[in-house]
Amino acid sequence: MGGNTNTNKKRGVEWRINMGDGTSRVLEAESRFGLQRFVSKVGGFFQRAWRLGVNEPKKSIHCVKVGLALSLVSLFYYMRPLYNGVGGNAMWAVMTVVVVFEYTVGATLCKCVNRATGTFLAGALGVGVHWVARQSGERFEPIILQASVFLLATAATFSRFIPSIKARFDYGVMIFILTFSLISVSGYRVEKLFEMAHHRLSTIAIGASICIITTILFCPVWAGTELHNLIRNNMDKLSDSLDGCVADYFNTNSETSDKTLQGFKCALNSKATEESLANFARWEPAHGKFSFRHPWLEYVKVGASLRSCAYCIEALNGSMNLDAKVPDVLKQHFGNFCVRLSNKSSAVMKELAVVMSTMKKPTRIDFMVEEMRIAVQELENALKSLSKHPILPPEAKAGEAVTLVEVVPLVTVSSLLIEIAARTEKLVGAVNVVAEKAEFEVETAEEAKKGQSSKGGSKVGDEDKSEGLSL
Amino acid sequence: MGGNTNTNKKRGVEWRINMGDGTSRVLEAESRFGLQRFVSKVGGFFQRAWRLGVNEPKKSIHCVKVGLALSLVSLFYYMRPLYNGVGGNAMWAVMTVVVVFEYTVGATLCKCVNRATGTFLAGALGVGVHWVARQSGERFEPIILQASVFLLATAATFSRFIPSIKARFDYGVMIFILTFSLISVSGYRVEKLFEMAHHRLSTIAIGASICIITTILFCPVWAGTELHNLIRNNMDKLSDSLDGCVADYFNTNSETSDKTLQGFKCALNSKATEESLANFARWEPAHGKFSFRHPWLEYVKVGASLRSCAYCIEALNGSMNLDAKVPDVLKQHFGNFCVRLSNKSSAVMKELAVVMSTMKKPTRIDFMVEEMRIAVQELENALKSLSKHPILPPEAKAGEAVTLVEVVPLVTVSSLLIEIAARTEKLVGAVNVVAEKAEFEVETAEEAKKGQSSKGGSKVGDEDKSEGLSL
Numbered sequence: 001m002g003g004n005t006n007t008n009k010k011r012g013v014e015w016r017i018n019m020g021d022g023t024s025r026v027l028e029a030e031s032r033f034g035l036q037r038f039v040s041k042v043g044g045f046f047q048r049a050w051r052l053g054v055n056e057p058k059k060s061i062h063c064v065k066v067g068l069a070l071s072l073v074s075l076f077y078y079m080r081p082l083y084n085g086v087g088g089n090a091m092w093a094v095m096t097v098v099v100v101f102e103y104t105v106g107a108t109l110c111k112c113v114n115r116a117t118g119t120f121l122a123g124a125l126g127v128g129v130h131w132v133a134r135q136s137g138e139r140f141e142p143i144i145l146q147a148s149v150f151l152l153a154t155a156a157t158f159s160r161f162i163p164s165i166k167a168r169f170d171y172g173v174m175i176f177i178l179t180f181s182l183i184s185v186s187g188y189r190v191e192k193l194f195e196m197a198h199h200r201l202s203t204i205a206i207g208a209s210i211c212i213i214t215t216i217l218f219c220p221v222w223a224g225t226e227l228h229n230l231i232r233n234n235m236d237k238l239s240d241s242l243d244g245c246v247a248d249y250f251n252t253n254s255e256t257s258d259k260t261l262q263g264f265k266c267a268l269n270s271k272a273t274e275e276s277l278a279n280f281a282r283w284e285p286a287h288g289k290f291s292f293r294h295p296w297l298e299y300v301k302v303g304a305s306l307r308s309c310a311y312c313i314e315a316l317n318g319s320m321n322l323d324a325k326v327p328d329v330l331k332q333h334f335g336n337f338c339v340r341l342s343n344k345s346s347a348v349m350k351e352l353a354v355v356m357s358t359m360k361k362p363t364r365i366d367f368m369v370e371e372m373r374i375a376v377q378e379l380e381n382a383l384k385s386l387s388k389h390p391i392l393p394p395e396a397k398a399g400e401a402v403t404l405v406e407v408v409p410l411v412t413v414s415s416l417l418i419e420i421a422a423r424t425e426k427l428v429g430a431v432n433v434v435a436e437k438a439e440f441e442v443e444t445a446e447e448a449k450k451g452q453s454s455k456g457g458s459k460v461g462d463e464d465k466s467e468g469l470s471l
Numbered sequence: 472m473g474g475n476t477n478t479n480k481k482r483g484v485e486w487r488i489n490m491g492d493g494t495s496r497v498l499e500a501e502s503r504f505g506l507q508r509f510v511s512k513v514g515g516f517f518q519r520a521w522r523l524g525v526n527e528p529k530k531s532i533h534c535v536k537v538g539l540a541l542s543l544v545s546l547f548y549y550m551r552p553l554y555n556g557v558g559g560n561a562m563w564a565v566m567t568v569v570v571v572f573e574y575t576v577g578a579t580l581c582k583c584v585n586r587a588t589g590t591f592l593a594g595a596l597g598v599g600v601h602w603v604a605r606q607s608g609e610r611f612e613p614i615i616l617q618a619s620v621f622l623l624a625t626a627a628t629f630s631r632f633i634p635s636i637k638a639r640f641d642y643g644v645m646i647f648i649l650t651f652s653l654i655s656v657s658g659y660r661v662e663k664l665f666e667m668a669h670h671r672l673s674t675i676a677i678g679a680s681i682c683i684i685t686t687i688l689f690c691p692v693w694a695g696t697e698l699h700n701l702i703r704n705n706m707d708k709l710s711d712s713l714d715g716c717v718a719d720y721f722n723t724n725s726e727t728s729d730k731t732l733q734g735f736k737c738a739l740n741s742k743a744t745e746e747s748l749a750n751f752a753r754w755e756p757a758h759g760k761f762s763f764r765h766p767w768l769e770y771v772k773v774g775a776s777l778r779s780c781a782y783c784i785e786a787l788n789g790s791m792n793l794d795a796k797v798p799d800v801l802k803q804h805f806g807n808f809c810v811r812l813s814n815k816s817s818a819v820m821k822e823l824a825v826v827m828s829t830m831k832k833p834t835r836i837d838f839m840v841e842e843m844r845i846a847v848q849e850l851e852n853a854l855k856s857l858s859k860h861p862i863l864p865p866e867a868k869a870g871e872a873v874t875l876v877e878v879v880p881l882v883t884v885s886s887l888l889i890e891i892a893a894r895t896e897k898l899v900g901a902v903n904v905v906a907e908k909a910e911f912e913v914e915t916a917e918e919a920k921k922g923q924s925s926k927g928g929s930k931v932g933d934e935d936k937s938e939g940l941s942l
Contacts, residue, residue: 052632063624066624070624070652075617091657094653145545146545146546153534174569177569268782311739311785312789314779315782318894319886383879408882408885416786
């Protein structure tokens with residue numbers, strides 16, 4: 001095929017001439033083809049963009065919010081004519097809005113606080129250094145200023161490599177370096193510096209308040225809520241894909257879609273998102289069901305625990321894809337136990353998702369874990385019985401002895417399922433720590449029922465959100 | 472213990488009174504204790520920072536480079552006195568240096584290009600919109616300007632959610648929004664705007680050139696080289712930890728350190744780092760062994776392939792930690808085959824690391840893969856023989872029949888090792904694609920020997936670097 005296309009391309013000119021009247025038509029067709037391809041490419045781009053916008057209304061709303069905040073800040077400066085232009089202080093307000101406005105409330109707050117603190121500290125230090133430099137005479141002044149810029153920039157940049165500072169104050173340190181350098185480069189006298197610092201801080205305050213007001217008042221996107229939903233959806237997906245792939249392997253239910261089967265990959269890839277959301281969530285005030293000191297860092301541990309389950313499911317998926325020659329009789333026999341265990345494990349995960357979602361202390365979970373343990377025991381017994389009882393089906397001929405190598409895939413799947421059950425128990429422990437630290441309430445019997453029935457509904461809506469996050 | 476401390480705290484006052492002359496002394500001791508704790512805390516912080524700096528000289532050098540670039544840019548403005556202060560254009564050069572200077576050359580180049588392009592496009596569009604607004608009369612001017620800011624900010628923010636734009640042009644889009652808003656807010660006439668745009672672009676060019684010169688001339692840190700080393704070190708670590716944990720399980724060598732065993736976790740957690748490095752590496756010019764169009768995106772695929780091995784090693788590690796009651800005879804019997812297979816697989820990984828490191832076409836690899844396949848076959852045969860031959864040791868009593876459940880851990884370990892071997896073959900495929908696309912040279916026999924002998928030396932030095940990246 002490739003060779004054919006090549007020949008067509010090379011012989012394009014001849015072919016056109018051969019056509020006689022077709023010369024211009026063919027040329028037109030070719031250029032139209034190029035234009036068509038361009039149009040369809042651009043069209044495809046916009047179509048995908050449109051789908052993104054429609055599927056994730058939160059993101060579209062965020063864009064409108066940015067536009068709104070910028071309009072507000074520019075309106076602010078239109079109202080009291082400040083026509084000394086971009087060089088003036090107005091630009092600091094605009095700049096603050098553009099740079100500080102983030103998708104989640106926590107990220108915006110984090111940047112606002114960082115920007116204000118960084119500017120203030122650098123301003124104070126800058127004025128001090130300026131004063132010292134002035135006192136030491138005209139000859140030493142530039143040397144002192146240069147040296148201070150060099151030393152402070154070096155030290156501050158170094159601090160950005162320290163993980164704990166990087167996680168929370170990276171932006172603040174950058175603003176510190178920026179402000180300090182600007183002050184040193186500027187030739188202002190100290191008295192004028194004070195005035196400038198006052199203007200600068202007040203414009204930053206204006207920009208920051210506009211950002212905070214816009215982000216909190218109009219459809220706020222809380223980092224905490226996003227993290228909460230992400231963890232809960234990952235639990236749901238993991239549970240679905242565990243169920244799906246075991247059922248798929250044992251042919252009990254072949255309708256599972258590929259998307260469901262690959263659900264565990266979301267959990268595998270969401271480490272960075274979880275950590276940054278947890279970092280931002282710590283800046284957020286109380287909102288919805290979450291108090292100010294909600295144990296967000298524990299959520300990261302739950303996420304890590306989920307990921308360790310996901311690793312096992314990945315390995316399980318891998319060993320299932322091997323072309324195994326397991327005798328059907330055995331597969332059916334074992335299938336019952338494996339499917340039961342996977343059902344129990346995934347039920348525990350689903351229940352944990354409900355616990356996280358309703359924020360009620362788990363009541364049924366101990367019972368379900370007990371059921372899971374019984375299923376593990378049953379599977380282990382099945383493995384035991386395999387070596388005690390004859391594993392040959394009655395109709396097998398003598399030459400077709402079932403060798404151990406034929407049950408290897410079954411044994412592997414079984415022991416990975418047992419390992420997944422063990423990790424699910426650890427996950428239960430991690431969720432229990434969250435429930436304790438966040439002081440989840442005890443669930444009443446009616447609520448338990450309600451939670452069960454509303455589970456299906458809430459799940460569908462939230463799946464989109466977490467996908468958006470993992471994009 | 473916790474209760475005890477509590478009581479001490481509560482009874483602190485009484486105890487002091489009881490001491491009689493001790494009141495002031497105790498107070499002093501307490502405050503000294505507090506001060507001591509503070510000093511030791513600060514000391515510990517600086518100690519850790521010092522260790523970070525000593526262990527990763529590249530990072531320390533980067534900090535000095537930032538200081539240098541800032542000194543250079545401020546020197547530039549000291550030399551031709553420009554005392555209209557921070558509001559003037561000097562600040563744009565300083566700002567560019569602070570914001571644009573990144574750890575790797577690729578990231579710096581990416582930001583420079585983004586900043587220049589964003590400013591230029593927004594400037595051109597801003598001047599156009601300003602002209603249109605002027606033409607449409609005083610009444611409509613603010614409306615048109617406001618509407619354009621709102622619409623463009625919304626659209627541009629939306630484009631930042633599109634993954635392909637986010638990966639490469641996120642910063643440029645932000646600068647576009649910033650510049651366009653600044654121009655719209657400013658009340659300049661169009662003629663003055665041109666002048667301002669010229670000044671702005673030239674100062675940005677000065678800042679960007681200082682950054683690029685500093686970052687490339689003084690100990691450059693290339694994103695490509697970092698990615699290259701990261702992938703190679705992860706291969707080494709994966710290979711060591713596979714070897715180590717199998718040897719540990721079968722007790723053939725219990726000296727493996729915990730750090731080596733956990734080496735696979737580096738590969739599990741480096742996805743985000745790999746992707747961002749690959750994105751930055753694409754901006755870099757030819758350097759060292761790498762040409763401009765080096766297939767960096769293929770490195771990401773090699774990384775993904777490595778991670779899929781790491782998932783399996785993680786599951787292997789998990790199933791080894793189970794308290795298994797495997798009879799020693801069997802363990803010894805199987806140990807030989809398992810250790811051999813893990814040695815072969817890890818040797819393949821080590822060889823791939825050498826291939827990546829020397830950038831020579833693999834010559835021995837086919838042979839080693841063949842050896843690995845033979846080891847897989849041997850292990851499978853051992854599994855087969857287990858069911859054919861009596862697996863009971865001769866000295867066992869009748870009551871102690873070895874049941875299948877006792878070999879479950881062995882079977883699981885074996886089949887995970889077989890799966891790891893299969894994934895290692897895929898890894899070989901991924902490396903082969905890199906070797907082909909990057910046109911690795913064919914290795915001569917002497918070079919092969921040299922590569923083998925220098926392997927140990929180069930590994931130790933580079934391990935630090937990749938750790939730094941994964942921090």
